[in-house]
């Protein structure tokens with residue numbers, strides 16, 4: 322079978338859930354027995370989002386192979402339950418870097434290098450790599466940005482060409498748009514959708530399906546109007562009303578018969594009937610009345626929840642499987658430093674300090690860690706959160722305030738967290754951290770080992786600093802347990818506090834491997850401890 326390609330473009334406005342739509346369509350096809358992969362094309366010039374501020378871009382999602390990618394890759398992995406690779410995300414920056422390098426090497430034999438065909442050919446080459454690398458039979462390609470952006474044009478031109486390169490029966494274009502609601506007349510408007518489709522047509526792409534996002538129910542007359550004006554079959558105009566529950570989207574698309582339509586267009590038969598039983602159970606669980614627990618998430622980008630997307634999702638997965646309703650108290654660490662919003666921290670039955678870089682808000686996070694340790698509130702520290710748990714513990718164990726990570730205080734007397742030796746000579750910022758999957762050996766009898774129930778795990782990393790082994794012995798003597806170590810024993814991967822209901826910090830990012838139907842064991846164990854602390858009934862692990 323020839324690889325099939327589905328291209329997703331966005332119209333009208335950004336942030337309407339193109340990534341979630343692509344992820345959900347991927348799930349529809351996986352449910353029908355096909356191997357799928359999803360790729361995101363990002364039109365910005367940065368080589369990857371690794372060096373971008375989370376305020377600009379949200380979370381950086383890390384893959385097994387250490388690629389630092391767009392947060393949409395997180396949606397793809399969670400919805401489809403796949404592990405994607407580096408080829409599944411690329412940017413304009415990478416495309417140009419490659420073409421310019423080839424030009425400098427003389428590969429183009431004196432030719433003039435142009436957007437068409439050189440840049441577009443490089444884009445097409447990278448799209449073609451997904452099937453080769455992942456063995457996917459159906460590749461979903463999401464073009465970032467919105468039709469009409471100058472910087473998306475080469476990507477759109479490349480996917481336009483792919484229809485003639487690969488054939489009509491092997492390509493499908495899905496355009497995701499937005500129907501604005503006019504309050505004065507109480508109606509939804511299709512005009513912006515019509516305009517964005519005509520813009521898409523003017524560059525040679527005629528969409529096969531339109532997913533029309535809306536905050537209000539879309540009646541049939543609107544669908545008919547879109548079908549007529551945009552020249553799309555009526556059954557391929559799919560209204561997608563905003564749902565507060567992200568994981569309902571595949572079920573909504575299933576109901577709209579999107580899977581059938583795609584396979585029919587590809588002239589394919591499903592290999593199996595979709596089995597949505599587990600997803601439906603999940604939805605029932607979401608909608609069921611459950612006891613409430615509150616977790617404080619203490620970070621410095623909390624105004625932008627997308628900056629902690631995977632942490633939030635992993636908490637939600639764990640809460641669903643623990644049978645409780647989760648409320649996150651978003652606490653700004655700099656507020657804690659100013660003595661503000663402590664009630665949001667104190668009010669919570671669990672504290673989570675996620676990853677981060679740079680010194681702003683560090684002391685506030687340390688205060689939150691101190692609160693969790695001394696008040697015996699369940700705590701989960703992720704990467705930077707683990708490092709600060711070590712700093713806070715060190716200040717108390719060594720009876721000295723001059724204890725820090727050298728990331729924040731180069732000349733500290735007690736550098737309990739220090740640069741990884743292999744990081745010392747590195748000057749470039751992009752793609753140079755300890756990245757991706759590494760093994761972690763679990764020490765029997767510890768909280769971490771009890772949560773995972775295995776001896777060895779592999780988790781995703783993204784850090785330059787690590788626990789300084791000079792302090793291992795004195796920390797152990799004072800009640801810190803090193804429950805996860807690299808297989809050679811050299812790196813501390815998990816630390817926990819012995820005399821505490823649940824205080825665990827991981828040098829890696831467990832949140833990237835949590836799935837709606839398989840919550841991450843550490844998040845699950847954390848949530849159980851939160852329930853114990855809150856005194857609520859919960860579903861115990863089997």
Ligand code: GLN
Nearest residue numbers: 676677704705784785786
């Ligand atoms: N800034 C810390 C380090 O580089 C933590 C990184 C993180 O939280 N991802 O080690």
